[in-house]
Amino acid sequence: MSINICRDNQDPFYRYKMPPIISKIEGRGNGIKTAVVNNADVARALARPPMYVTKFFGLELGAQTSVNEATDRYMVNGAHDASKLQDLLDIFINKFVLCKACKNPETDIVITKDQMLYRDCKACGKRSPIDLSHKLSGVILKNPPASVGKKGSSGGKKGKKDRKDKDKDKIDDADDAENGERSDDELTKRIAAEAFSLPPVQATHGDEDDDDDDWAVDTSEEAVRARVKELEGQVGAFVIGDDDEPDGNDVYSQLGIWILEQPTKPNNVEVFKKIKDLGIENKHRTLQVLAQTLFDKDILTQIKDRVPLLKKLMTGDNHEKAFLGGTERFIGREHPELISSIPKILHQYYSYDIISEDAILKWGSRASKKYVDKEISKKVRKAAQPFLTWLEEAESEDESEVEGDADDSE
Ligand SMILES: [Zn+2]
Known part of the structure; x- marks a missing residue:
């Protein structure tokens, strides 16, 4: 007997089938485990390496796993019945x-x-x-499809390799289990841990012989004021007239200038701490400032490192909108050479789950002069069009998808 790979497809002629999961509970007490007896067959039907399936179960259940292709043993710690695993498989x-x-x-x-x-x-x-943002993606990047699950390619060495893989698995799992609680709380924890060990503020002024004067930041009040002016000119004022914020609140400028002033870009913990000190960790405009200041011309390689910070701060629709607005301003005013990279930038925002489809499509549907001149705004949207079209098509196909936990990895 076999079942449809896409279980909610009711088409009687649907031809993509897989065997239903068979599981067997082994051991007892603390040592209780679930063997996914036909893991390899199921994975084959899906054309995925068997370890991806087992690992996925482990990650979703917060359980350790072990994978051994040579002996065809796929284990998940704890007792899990087949129907639960089948539901998880739908998500996979x-x-x-x-x-x-x-x-x-x-x-x-790919x-x-x-x-x-x-x-x-x-x-x-x-x-x-x-x-x-799903932890299995990390596993896949570390174990690309071509390098795993190809049976019989290396003959006698295989057993040895598998044993090694198994050991490695254990290590990975330990890591993964830790990762389970990560994303959000990790940052908070690290902030607590590092708050007292932050490097002292760059106070290069006056001491030592400043041959490297380019790097030195003159902190005398006058110099700071002059520099602020220069930087404000560089990025454009951070404060943009808006109805829901009183005017003249320039904590945003303080944040933006502080980031730009650092000789090297501050790390996520440092940025988050600064934001907290300024009391703007819940404000949407904070995200606009970050979009304008965290990146430079190499933005495409820099987004990845900022994902935990951005996700932590992205707490509402307005936040997404402000972040996109800041991006538009950053590119439109500072880096027009990046206009052609906009589809890739948006794609990363989307793939890393920083910005939702809805927010991107809404942003793309209307030029606005809120963040840049209307002409630039139009230009930016025009450049974004290939990605917007792609997203729209993917989304309209998506509407039949059952709402629920399928898309929720948090
Ligand atoms: Zn297709």
């Missing part, structure tokens, strides 16, 4: 197998040079991004 299929546009399961996982993951559809040719 939605996130890592089905084409987002046409729902066909015949896809390959890893690009800049470490983005896609499902490449053989049926319709579209590429759907894979949610990089």
